[in-house]
Amino acid sequence: MTEKTALRHRLAERGVDRQLLLLLPALLAVLILFVYPFAYGMGLSFQGGLGAYRTFFEDAYQRDTIWTTLQLALPAAFLNVAASVPIAYRMRGRFRGKRLLTTLLVVPITLGTVLTAEGLLNFLGPTGWFNRVLLDAGLVDAPLRLTNNYWGVFFSLVITGFPFAFLLILSYLSGIDPTLERAAATLGAGWWPRFHRITLPLLAPGLATTFCLTFVLAFSVFPSAILVGDPAGTTRVISIAAYHAAYEAYDYSLASAIAVVMGVVELAVVAAVLGVRSLFYTGSTGGKG
Amino acid sequence: MTWLRLDGVTRRFGGKDALSGLSLDVEQGEFIALLGPSGCGKSTALNCLAGLLPLSEGSIWQDDVRLDTLPPERRGFGMVFQSYALFPHLSVRRNIAFGLQMRRLPRAEVRRRTDEAIKLVQLEEHAGKLPGQLSGGQQQRVAIARAVVLEPSLVLMDEPLSNLDAKLRLEMRTEIRRLHQSLGLTTVYVTHDQEEALSMADRLVVLRDGRVQQIGTPEELHTRPANRHVADFMGYRNLLPMTVTAVTPAVVTVEGAGLTLRGTGVGTLAVGDEVVAAVRPEDLQVGPDGVPVTVEVVEYQGRELAVEARTAQGTMLHLRAVERPTPGDRITVVADPARVLVFPA
Numbered sequence: 001m002t003e004k005t006a007l008r009h010r011l012a013e014r015g016v017d018r019q020l021l022l023l024l025p026a027l028l029a030v031l032i033l034f035v036y037p038f039a040y041g042m043g044l045s046f047q048g049g050l051g052a053y054r055t056f057f058e059d060a061y062q063r064d065t066i067w068t069t070l071q072l073a074l075p076a077a078f079l080n081v082a083a084s085v086p087i088a089y090r091m092r093g094r095f096r097g098k099r100l101l102t103t104l105l106v107v108p109i110t111l112g113t114v115l116t117a118e119g120l121l122n123f124l125g126p127t128g129w130f131n132r133v134l135l136d137a138g139l140v141d142a143p144l145r146l147t148n149n150y151w152g153v154f155f156s157l158v159i160t161g162f163p164f165a166f167l168l169i170l171s172y173l174s175g176i177d178p179t180l181e182r183a184a185a186t187l188g189a190g191w192w193p194r195f196h197r198i199t200l201p202l203l204a205p206g207l208a209t210t211f212c213l214t215f216v217l218a219f220s221v222f223p224s225a226i227l228v229g230d231p232a233g234t235t236r237v238i239s240i241a242a243y244h245a246a247y248e249a250y251d252y253s254l255a256s257a258i259a260v261v262m263g264v265v266e267l268a269v270v271a272a273v274l275g276v277r278s279l280f281y282t283g284s285t286g287g288k289g
Numbered sequence: 290m291t292w293l294r295l296d297g298v299t300r301r302f303g304g305k306d307a308l309s310g311l312s313l314d315v316e317q318g319e320f321i322a323l324l325g326p327s328g329c330g331k332s333t334a335l336n337c338l339a340g341l342l343p344l345s346e347g348s349i350w351q352d353d354v355r356l357d358t359l360p361p362e363r364r365g366f367g368m369v370f371q372s373y374a375l376f377p378h379l380s381v382r383r384n385i386a387f388g389l390q391m392r393r394l395p396r397a398e399v400r401r402r403t404d405e406a407i408k409l410v411q412l413e414e415h416a417g418k419l420p421g422q423l424s425g426g427q428q429q430r431v432a433i434a435r436a437v438v439l440e441p442s443l444v445l446m447d448e449p450l451s452n453l454d455a456k457l458r459l460e461m462r463t464e465i466r467r468l469h470q471s472l473g474l475t476t477v478y479v480t481h482d483q484e485e486a487l488s489m490a491d492r493l494v495v496l497r498d499g500r501v502q503q504i505g506t507p508e509e510l511h512t513r514p515a516n517r518h519v520a521d522f523m524g525y526r527n528l529l530p531m532t533v534t535a536v537t538p539a540v541v542t543v544e545g546a547g548l549t550l551r552g553t554g555v556g557t558l559a560v561g562d563e564v565v566a567a568v569r570p571e572d573l574q575v576g577p578d579g580v581p582v583t584v585e586v587v588e589y590q591g592r593e594l595a596v597e598a599r600t601a602q603g604t605m606l607h608l609r610a611v612e613r614p615t616p617g618d619r620i621t622v623v624a625d626p627a628r629v630l631v632f633p634a
Contacts, residue, residue, distance in 0.1 A: 182341050183374035185361040186445075187388035187435070197387075201378050281378030283421055 045256035052257035062258075065238040066265055072150070072225075072237065073218035074269075076157035080165040080214045081207055083158075088170040089195070092178075102170075109163040116159050117227035121147055124155065152228030153235045157221060161214045168213065172206030173199075176285045202285045208277035212270045219266055238262050292317040293443060293475070297347035298357075300333050307333045308499045310347070315443075320469050320476045322490035324483060324522070330499035331479045335445050338477060340364050351442065362391075367436030368445040371452065373428045375420035381431050382407065382416045388439045406438035409468070426457045433465070437472060444469075446478045450485065462489060483522055487511060495519050515555070517565045517632040525567035526607040530634060533562045541631045547602035548580055552629030563634040570595065572628035573608035579623035582606055584614045598622070 011017065045052055056062045087105070091098060108116065124130050124146040131143035146152060176199060184194045222239040229235030238258060246255035293315040300308045308330035315321055323331040336342040338349065340361030349357040356364055367388075376384050385406050389399040407416050410430035420428055429449060436444055449465070450458045466489050469476050480486050486493050487507040495502040495510065495518075503515040514520040521528060531545030541554040543566050550566050558564060571593075582598035587610075594610045598620065608622055 177372070177374065179370055179372055179374040180376060182339075182361070183368065183370055184376075184387070185341070186339055186364075186366060186368040187439070188362045188365070188391035189387075190360075190362050193391060198376055281419075283419070284377055 041256045041259055044252050045260050047253045052253040055254055056257055056261060062241055065236055065241045069219055069237040072153055072157060072221060073215055076154055076161060076218045077211055077215035079158055080161040081211050083162060084166040084169040088166060088173050091170065092173045105166055106163045108159050113160060113223040116156055117224050120152060120155055120228050147228050149230050150234050153221065153225050156224035156228050157218045161218055165210050165214045168210045169206060172203055176202050201281060204280040205277050205282045208273050212273050215269055216266050292352060294350040298337055298344055298349065299346035300337055300342055301345040306499045311501055313494060315475060317475055318473050320478065320489060320491045322486035322493045323477065323479045323496060324486040324493050325496035326481055329496040331496050332447055335447050335477065335479050339366055339368050339445050365441055366443045366445055367439055367441035369432045369436050369449045371448045373432040375428055375431055377420055380417050380419055381412055384431055385435045385438050388435065402438055406434040410434040425453055426461065429453060429461060437474065442475065444474045444476045446476065448479055495522060517567060520567040520630060520632065524569055526570050527568040527573065529566045529604060531564055531566050533558050533560050533564055536560055540626050543631055546604040547600055548604065550624065550629055551626040552631045553627055554631045556633055558631060558633065565632045565634050567630045567632060568624050568628065570607040571609045573606060573622050573624050575610050575620050576623040577621060579621035581619060581621050584616050584618045584620060587614060587616060
């Protein structure tokens with residue numbers, strides 16, 4: 001009896017007790033909805049050994065989709081983070097109309113990719129408002145081609161990715177104690193040294209995380225690459241390659257292999273960014289949140 | 290010689306005066322304490338001085354240079370924050386060197402002065418650590434070193450001791466006073482702790498609801514508070530609403546709640562005025578021919594005992610006793626008329 005209770009105490013001290021059973025439903029859901037399909041896909045991709053991977057990497061048309069996607073996702077993620085920082089920095093305090101402005105900036109998240117693509121076609125297309133204004137003002141002779149190519153997809157990625165990056169960075173910024181900048185000011189630092197010597201280093205880990213998340217979102221771009229892109233050429237991204245393999249060529253093995261390659265590329269970028277992040281200070285930032 | 294002058298400094302938040310019309314002349318090397326309960330405007334005053342809050346009205350002058358229009362980074366004041374506000378990503382050494390680097394001083398001088406400041410606050414062993422690895426008292430010392438390393442013309446301290454435990458608070462109090470004397474720094478110190486203010490400052494400014502109640506030396510405030518609010522803050526725990534029954538040049542006699550007391554009037558009083566009689570617990574003593582009271586609570590406080598007793602009419606009195614009474618005992622208490630202050634209500 002005493003030995004039994006002692007064992008239970010020892011387990012409880014390590015956090016093992018009956019409350020752990022509460023984890024079961026979530027664990028089951030993860031197993032059924034994530035782990036099993038993932039393992040199944042991995043298995044599919046290795047049907048016939050490395051054949052599917054060989055097919056992908058030996059065919060330049062397939063292989064180049066990695067580079068095409070990176071060319072879209074990396075600059076888009078970078079721009080989203082870079083544009084969010086000054087706006088969030090200006091908006092971290094309290095001011096009248098902050099909620100309205102935040103709502104406006106965040107609206108694109110709720111629109112969905114298809115509506116954004118429609119809007120882009122109407123606005124930036126050859127007969128859209130943007131080009132008509134440029135033409136009427138005599139600034140250009142022929143309409144600028146801003147849709148159905150690289151730029152269309154890029155704009156779409158910025159529009160849908162920016163609110164996400166902005167919200168994340170705003171919350172990271174509000175986690176930095178505002179007294180730190182005030183202290184820097186009393187020590188003689190103007191706004192620029194205050195920003196780049198105090199706020200930016202404290203924000204850097206948050207920027208890295210935000211970059212990773214927006215990059216992963218952008219890397220799996222699919223609808224806008226077709227709707228406002230050039231899906232047969234310059235914006236034939238890796239997800240299109242996977243889709244073709246699965247639903248046009250019915251080569252599930254190749255499609256799974258492409259999906260695995262996608263994951264590996266994403267992981268590589270994320271690992272690189274987090275590697276750089278570990279060089280920065282990552283501890284408390286003094287604020288709440 | 291007046292060196293820093295605050296002239297009608299006022300700050301409003303949303304139409305409400307957080308600080309109204311603070312006028313104060315500060316001499317070089319003086320230690321001024323701004324004292325008052327929370328919400329009295331003392332931190333507002335400090336932030337206005339530092340330049341972290343713009344003034345709604347009034348002006349601040351230093352040697353005939355108008356300061357209140359300058360941003361904080363151009364005032365050259367050192368500030369110690371309540372939360373210390375140490376840069377968490379910089380080592381102790383780089384925290385202290387930050388201000389010197391901002392002044393673009395030569396590297397060798399930055400190094401020399403940083404070393405001196407680290408030595409001054411005895412943190413040599415911890416110079417390479419991040420603030421998160423230090424104890425509260427050590428962080429406090431870094432914050433002070435960071436503010437004084439610039440040899441600022443004025444050091445502002447915003448409740449710097451409020452996050453420390455009682456023992457450390459006493460040590461740091463002496464430490465700050467010692468630094469103030471050895472460096473000859475002019476200091477404005479904000480606190481809500483009247484004991485802290487009395488023991489450290491050359492002059493005190495008592496604030497209430499954004500208004501100055503009294504400015505004076507610790508002795509002046511302690512023995513001659515200007516009104517009942519200052520008296521309340523200076524440890525006059527017995528504040529008894531009463532009515533004047535007789536006035537002579539030296540003594541005012543007041544009555545109320547079944548008590549008759551003789552005291553010293555503050556301001557002009559006439560028979561029939563509603564007043565507040567203020568007595569410190571240590572000035573109420575057990576003695577013959579006094580007010581009969583029943584002892585209710587006795588607290589041991591080392592050299593003496595704090596006693597709460599009630600009169601027959603139910604008025605609670607705080608007093609000190611040397612011998613321990615038992616709750617329920619009936620005793621009589623007396624007070625020296627010179628130590629009973631009578632304020633207009």
